[in-house]
Amino acid sequence: MAKNKIDYFKVFSNMTGHSLRAAKLLNEIILNYNEETLVKKIAEMHEIEHAADNEKHNMMENLVKEFLPPIEREDINEMCHLLDSVTDDIEDVLLKLYTYNVKKLRSEALDFTVIIIRCCEKLVEAIEEFANFKKSDKLKDYIIEINKLEEEGDKLYTKAVRRLFTSTDDPIELIIWRETFHRFEECCDSFESVADLIEAVVMKNS
Numbered sequence: 001m002a003k004n005k006i007d008y009f010k011v012f013s014n015m016t017g018h019s020l021r022a023a024k025l026l027n028e029i030i031l032n033y034n035e036e037t038l039v040k041k042i043a044e045m046h047e048i049e050h051a052a053d054n055e056k057h058n059m060m061e062n063l064v065k066e067f068l069p070p071i072e073r074e075d076i077n078e079m080c081h082l083l084d085s086v087t088d089d090i091e092d093v094l095l096k097l098y099t100y101n102v103k104k105l106r107s108e109a110l111d112f113t114v115i116i117i118r119c120c121e122k123l124v125e126a127i128e129e130f131a132n133f134k135k136s137d138k139l140k141d142y143i144i145e146i147n148k149l150e151e152e153g154d155k156l157y158t159k160a161v162r163r164l165f166t167s168t169d170d171p172i173e174l175i176i177w178r179e180t181f182h183r184f185e186e187c188c189d190s191f192e193s194v195a196d197l198i199e200a201v202v203m204k205n206s
Contacts, residue, residue: 006062008069008076009131011055015083016127018052020120022090027113029094033105038098045091052087056080075201082194086123089187090116096183100176108160112184115156119149119191126198133202146195153188157181 022045029041059080063069069076096102126142133139160181168174 006059006066008059008071009127011059012079012083012127012130013124015052015055015080015087016120016124018048018055019083019086019090020117020124022048022052022087023113023117023120026090026094027110027117030105030110030113035097035101035103038094042094042098045094049087049091052084056084071201071205075197075204079194079197079201082190082197083127086120086187086190086194089183089190093180093183093187096180100180102176102180106160106164106177108156108163108181109184111156112153112160112181112187115149115153116184116187119146119153119188122146122149123191123194126195130198130201133198134205139198139202143195143199146191150188150192150195153185157185157188 025041025045025048029038060077063073063076066073122142122145126139126146129136129139129142161178164174164177164181
């Protein structure tokens with residue numbers, strides 16, 4: 001490969017790696033929650049998000065000059081956007097905890113971070129396999145697993161919101177946690193969006 005030619009699938013993999021780092025950091029924060037350290041943790045999370053952004057910007061700059069990309073330009077552009085959104089959505093959960101000055105977590109928060117890590121780990125495997133999508137016999141299984149995990153996230157969201165509204169009458173807590181649980185659910189949804197795009201690219205190029 002020429003020095004000035006980018007490996008798009010490698011960049012996709014790098015971006016997914018940043019998402020996994022972000023997910024693990026969020027899990028660590030939730031597991032050892034301390035609102036007094038959130039500013040420091042937000043800075044750590046933003047470094048990860050910034051690294052993912054740099055990957056995205058470098059890829060887009062190269063794509064403009066690319067004569068013959070390995071898959072269609074709009075698919076590369078969309079994949080880049082969706083992978084970046086995964087990390088952004090994880091960061092946004094942490095920002096919501098800080099913005100709402102959350103002092104005590106509800107138990108479902110940790111359950112969500114476990115699902116998000118599992119989604120990230122499965123997405124890492126899927127993206128690594130994506131480079132060989134024309135010959136792969138594993139990619140379909142990874143996509144199915146991501147979809148199943150997203151469904152787990154949906155069920156957890158329903159359970160969490162139901163428990164929220166049946167266990168408290170505090171309007172402030174209701175507002176804070178309804179929105180926070182929604183942000184957790186959006187994280188899970190973002191993985192499914194990537195999986196759907198991978199599946200569409202495979203179908204388009206079969």
